[in-house]
Amino acid sequence: MKFATLILVLAGTSTSLMAGVFYAFSCAVNLGLGRLADVAYLTGFQSINRAIQNPVFFISFFGAPLFLLLSAWQQYSPSASLRFWLLLAAAVVYLAGALGVTVFGNIPLNTQLESVDLLSASPDELARIRVRFEGPWNRLNTVRTLASTLAVVLLFLACLSREEL
Template identity: 55%
Template sequence: MTTVKTNNMFTISQIVLIVTATATALISGLFYAWSCSVVPGLARVSDSTYLEAMQQINRAILNPVFFLSFIGTALLLPLSTWLYYGPGPNARFWLLLLASVVYLAGTFGVTMFGNVPLNDALDAFNLSSASAQELAAQRARFEGPWNNLNIIRTIAGVAALVLIILACLSPAAETSRPAVVYR
């Protein structure tokens, strides 16, 4: 699709790309802010407080707003990539393809196959009947691995966002898809 805009007109590809960039920025910002504020804050509390806080946070984050940006990005990135697929060299397509792979593997995949299983194991842990030693052991099993996975998904999310920004700044090639223009 052509990416030329005139008189405040945007193609569907451009609109999808703007929404994709916004969703990616939101989810990457969530993981970044978590790393900068929540992780250091929770590192200062007792084992029982830490485990209870993480159980409650992991339950509370399962909401439509989170899913909109987390799953939305996983759907929008491949869609944006497809919309910019075309004949000949096309930097925008390749940058979006790379952003899709980085996000799907490094953010979405790490969360689903790393953080979520840790969250599920923590959720099944009964805090009220655990001894101080059991609380300390559960925290040790959870905190380090979870934080390391969060660092990976944060870096991947930010890298995907940078690739999307670069794609937005690069010229897009014409595609064979018909242009749909919205005002």
């Protein structure tokens, strides 16, 4: 197997895994948590936010843009092939829509939530905290889901283009 093909496989795998994580949040995790009372919802989300910070997640989350960019770079030539442009587009979409939205949107919301002592908050405070967190977080996750899925589609199209790897 050529090195360029290996990098492309790693790009596809890591990007697909991340699209799956964001999709699972959109169609299962957020729906399940959304059915809980405020304190249970907020406690559950704090727990998820802590648990997701692990090496397995980080390898895929940061590996996707790295491998996408490396795949595009490996396809670059002065004549700039369709495969190059599709891979570059996949990298840009993932960087902006998944990584960027996470770093500048979801993580600040997670950090705000983490700073709340849920045991000392009143029921009214918990309800206000949830309203400030849940809607924005879910909307941002929808952006990440769509962006990472689009990145996967662009990567597939690059693989299906007739140019040799």
